[in-house]
Amino acid sequence: MSIRERLSGNEATAFAMKQINPDVVAAFPITPSTEIPQYFSTYVDNGEVDTEFVAVESEHSAMSACIGAEAAGARAMTATSANGLEYMWEMVQIASSMRLPIVMALVNRAISGPLNIHSDHSDAMGVRDSGWIMLFSETNQEAYDNMLMAHRIAEHKNVNLPLMVCQDGFITSHSIENIELLETEEVRKFIGTYKPEHYLLDRKNPIAMGPMDLQSYLFEHKRQQWEAMKNAKQVILDVSKEFEKLTGRKYELFEEYKMEDADYVIVCMNSTAGTVKNVIDKLRKEGIKAGLIKIRVFRPFPGEEIAKALLKAKAIAILDKTPLLSETGGPLYEDITSAMYTQKINIPAINYSYGIGGRDVTEMQIESVYKDLQELKEMEKPYRFLGLRSK
Amino acid sequence: MYNVKEIVANKPSRFSAGHRMCAGCGAPPVARMILRAVKPEDHVVISNATGCMEVSTCIYPYTSWTDSYIHTAFECTAATASGAEAAYKALKKQGKIPENEDTKFICFGGDGGTYDIGIQALSGAMERGHDMTYVCYDNGAYMNTGIQRSSATPQFADTTTSPAGTVIPGKMQVRKDLTEIMASHHLPYVAQTAAYLNFKDLYEKAEKAIYTKGAKFLNVLAPCPRGWGYPTEDLMKLNKLAVDTCYWPLYEVKDGVYHITYKPAKKLPVEEFLKPQKRFKHMFKPGNEWMIEKFQEEVDKRWNELLAKEEMTNKSK
Numbered sequence A: 001m002s003i004r005e006r007l008s009g010n011e012a013t014a015f016a017m018k019q020i021n022p023d024v025v026a027a028f029p030i031t032p033s034t035e036i037p038q039y040f041s042t043y044v045d046n047g048e049v050d051t052e053f054v055a056v057e058s059e060h061s062a063m064s065a066c067i068g069a070e071a072a073g074a075r076a077m078t079a080t081s082a083n084g085l086e087y088m089w090e091m092v093q094i095a096s097s098m099r100l101p102i103v104m105a106l107v108n109r110a111i112s113g114p115l116n117i118h119s120d121h122s123d124a125m126g127v128r129d130s131g132w133i134m135l136f137s138e139t140n141q142e143a144y145d146n147m148l149m150a151h152r153i154a155e156h157k158n159v160n161l162p163l164m165v166c167q168d169g170f171i172t173s174h175s176i177e178n179i180e181l182l183e184t185e186e187v188r189k190f191i192g193t194y195k196p197e198h199y200l201l202d203r204k205n206p207i208a209m210g211p212m213d214l215q216s217y218l219f220e221h222k223r224q225q226w227e228a229m230k231n232a233k234q235v236i237l238d239v240s241k242e243f244e245k246l247t248g249r250k251y252e253l254f255e256e257y258k259m260e261d262a263d264y265v266i267v268c269m270n271s272t273a274g275t276v277k278n279v280i281d282k283l284r285k286e287g288i289k290a291g292l293i294k295i296r297v298f299r300p301f302p303g304e305e306i307a308k309a310l311l312k313a314k315a316i317a318i319l320d321k322t323p324l325l326s327e328t329g330g331p332l333y334e335d336i337t338s339a340m341y342t343q344k345i346n347i348p349a350i351n352y353s354y355g356i357g358g359r360d361v362t363e364m365q366i367e368s369v370y371k372d373l374q375e376l377k378e379m380e381k382p383y384r385f386l387g388l389r390s391k
Numbered sequence B: 001m002y003n004v005k006e007i008v009a010n011k012p013s014r015f016s017a018g019h020r021m022c023a024g025c026g027a028p029p030v031a032r033m034i035l036r037a038v039k040p041e042d043h044v045v046i047s048n049a050t051g052c053m054e055v056s057t058c059i060y061p062y063t064s065w066t067d068s069y070i071h072t073a074f075e076c077t078a079a080t081a082s083g084a085e086a087a088y089k090a091l092k093k094q095g096k097i098p099e100n101e102d103t104k105f106i107c108f109g110g111d112g113g114t115y116d117i118g119i120q121a122l123s124g125a126m127e128r129g130h131d132m133t134y135v136c137y138d139n140g141a142y143m144n145t146g147i148q149r150s151s152a153t154p155q156f157a158d159t160t161t162s163p164a165g166t167v168i169p170g171k172m173q174v175r176k177d178l179t180e181i182m183a184s185h186h187l188p189y190v191a192q193t194a195a196y197l198n199f200k201d202l203y204e205k206a207e208k209a210i211y212t213k214g215a216k217f218l219n220v221l222a223p224c225p226r227g228w229g230y231p232t233e234d235l236m237k238l239n240k241l242a243v244d245t246c247y248w249p250l251y252e253v254k255d256g257v258y259h260i261t262y263k264p265a266k267k268l269p270v271e272e273f274l275k276p277q278k279r280f281k282h283m284f285k286p287g288n289e290w291m292i293e294k295f296q297e298e299v300d301k302r303w304n305e306l307l308a309k310e311e312m313t314n315k316s317k
Helices: A009-020 A035-045 A059-072 A082-087 A089-097 A122-126 A140-154 A184-191 A218-247 A272-285 A303-309 A331-342 A363-375 B004-010 B027-036 B052-057 B077-093 B111-116 B119-127 B178-183 B200-210 B225-229 B232-244 B278-284 B289-315
Strands: A002-008 A024-026 A052-054 A076-080 A103-108 A133-136 A163-168 A176-182 A254-257 A264-269 A290-295 A297-299 A315-320 A349-354 A383-386 B043-048 B068-070 B103-110 B132-138 B189-193 B215-221 B250-254 B257-262
Touching (some): A009 A035, A009 A076, A009 A163, A009 A176, A009 A184, A024 A035, A024 A059, A024 B077, A035 A052, A052 A059, A059 A082, A059 B068, A059 B119, A076 A082, A082 A089, A089 A218, A103 A122, A140 A163, A140 A184, A140 A218, A176 A184, A176 A218, A184 A218, A218 A297, A264 A331, A264 A363, A272 A290, A272 A363, A290 A303, A303 A331, A315 A363, A331 A349, A349 A363, A363 A383, B004 B200, B027 B052, B027 B103, B027 B132, B043 B077, B052 B103, B077 B103, B077 B132, B103 B111, B111 B119, B111 B132, B111 B178, B119 B132, B119 B178, B119 B215, B178 B215, B200 B215, B200 B250, B200 B257, B215 B232, B225 B232, B225 B278, B250 B289, B257 B289, B278 B289
Parallel strands (some): A024 A052, A024 A076, A076 A103, A103 A163, A264 A290, A264 A315, A315 A349, A349 A383, B043 B068, B103 B132, B132 B215, B189 B215
Antiparallel strands (some): A002 A176, A133 A297, A254 A290, B189 B250, B250 B257
C-alpha cells in the first residue's frame, strides 16, 4: 500500500532514512541539506529509529565517522552540500577505496567562492571520479525512490561502493510536492539486513583496514574499484526493475523523453529536466521534434548507452550546471562527447553552462537552446552560457 | 600489586614483533603495554592516525595488530573511532552483539595527528563522550615526514622546519600543553604518563582509562632517536630524565581532581634532559646560557602550576 503525502525533498529524504533505519547517522549542518539531519535527529530523540546519531563537529569528521561505523559492520549515512562535501573530500575517496557502502544525501549547491547557498552541481562534479555511485533526482519522488534503492545497490556483493543521491538545493530540497511513499515494512523488506563479509566488530575474525598500500598492490586495488563501478551498472538496473515491481515507478540509467523521433536533444540532470519537459511539450505542438535525455546514473557513467540514444539526433545541447572553468567544456559535456567519439558518432553537440549559484532556469532559456540547435549547422561555438546577463 | 614480569608472562602481546618501527623508538613499547592493560577476553578496535606507527605496523598485506585495526587518514583518528563506537552501541542496542562481549576502542596518534591536524576531531569526539581511549604518543615533532616542528615541539629544539640557524636558534615558541586542554574538556579521565618505573605508571593509567566509561585521554611521552638525536639504547634513560627533571610530569585528572602520580625525590636540572639530545646541542654553546635558563623557567612554571592545581582540586573535593 502506498501513502500519498506532500513533502519537500529534504523531508522525503529524511523520511526515507527513517524507513531505512540505519545504524549510524553522522552529519554536520550545511544549507540546503541541514533539514535532513534536523528531521532525522527528531526521529532519533523520539525513539522512532534504532540509529545512533553522531552530531560531529565537521563534515570531515562526518565522513570519517561514517567510515568508522560502516567498517565496524553497521549501515552508516550522512547528508551534506557544497563546502561540506569539499571539506570531506579526502574521506570521500577513502570511503570508496575501503569499499564501504555508505549512503549520502547530497543536496546540490554552488561551492565557494564567493559564498552562495543556492543550487548548481559544482559540488557533485568535484567528486565525480572519487569512486562513488552517483544518482541524480529530478523530483522529490525521485530523491525518495533513489534513496530507497541506494543500499541495495551499494551493498551488492559485486559492488560494495558508497553511493550518493543528489537533488537540487532549494528547487527540490525545499519545495513541497505530492509524493507517494511506501509503507515502512515494505521498505525494510525491500532493503533487507546488512551482512558485511568483513568488519571490525567481528571479534572472531579481526581485520586490519586501511593499510599502507605500496607499489606492489595499489594499482591492482584501484583496478578492483574500477571493476566494482562497472558491475554497479547491471546491479542498478536489476534493483530498479525490482523497485518497479514494488511501486510501478520505472527507473533506468537515464530517462528518454520524446526521444523516439527527436531531432534536437537536450541532455541535463536533476530539476531542470522538468522545465525541459514542459518546453518539449510546447515545441512538439509547434511541430518541432524536441527531445530530452535526463541522466539518473552519472557514475558509473552510461556513456555507450547515452551515445547510442543520441544516434538519430541532428543537434545536441549538453547542459552543465557548473561554472565553465575549463577550455574543454563542463563535466557532462566532456563525458558525453568522449562517449560519442568512442562510438564513432559525429553529431554537432554544444555545451551550456547554466543555472549557476541558483540562477533561475526559465522555459524561455530552454526554448532558446532548442532554437540554437535548430540553427546549428556545424560544430560552432561549442562552449556557451545560458541565462547570463551579459554575453 | 603491579609486577611487570607477571603482566608480561600472563598477558600476551597484542602488538606483534616484526613491525618496522626504529630501534630505540619510544612508541612500540608504549602501544604494546597499553594493549596489555586490556583484559584478555575483551576485543579491541584500534584507530590509528597516519604517522610512523601506522606506516610501519600495517603495510599491506601484513599487520602487527592482533585486534581489529583501522587507519583512515591523518587528522580524523578520533572521528573514525567515534563512528565505530557508535556502530557498536547501535548494534548492541539492537541485540546484534551479545551483551557479555566487550569491545574497547583505542586510538593511537602522534603529536602531529593529535596536537595539530587532529585536534578538532579529537576535541569533537571527546566532547561527544564516546566510550574510547585516545592515546597520543608524543615525540615532539612530525617525525614520520622527517622531523618538522609541531606545537608539541619544545622551545629551542632544532627541527627541519625550525632549524637552529644563525639568526633564529630553533623553535622560538613554547610547547602547547595538550594534556591541560584535554583536562579542560572535563572528561572522566585524563592522564600524562611515560614508560618509566618498569612501565608501572603507564600500565596503571592505561588500565584506568580503558576501564573508565566515557571519553578518556592519555598523553604518553615517546622519545624518537632520530628526531631527538640519542643512541637507541638510551630510550629508557630519556624517559627517566624527562620525568625526573619535571619536563614531563606524570599525573592524572580524574573527574577534575588532579593527582601527581610521581614526584621526583630530587628534581633534576633540565640540562640533564637536554644534554643527551642533539636537537638541543646549540643551547650548550657559549653565549646561549639564556636559552637553558629560559627553558628551566618554563619547566618550573608549569610544574608549580601543576602542584597548585593538585592542591586546589583536592582541597575543594
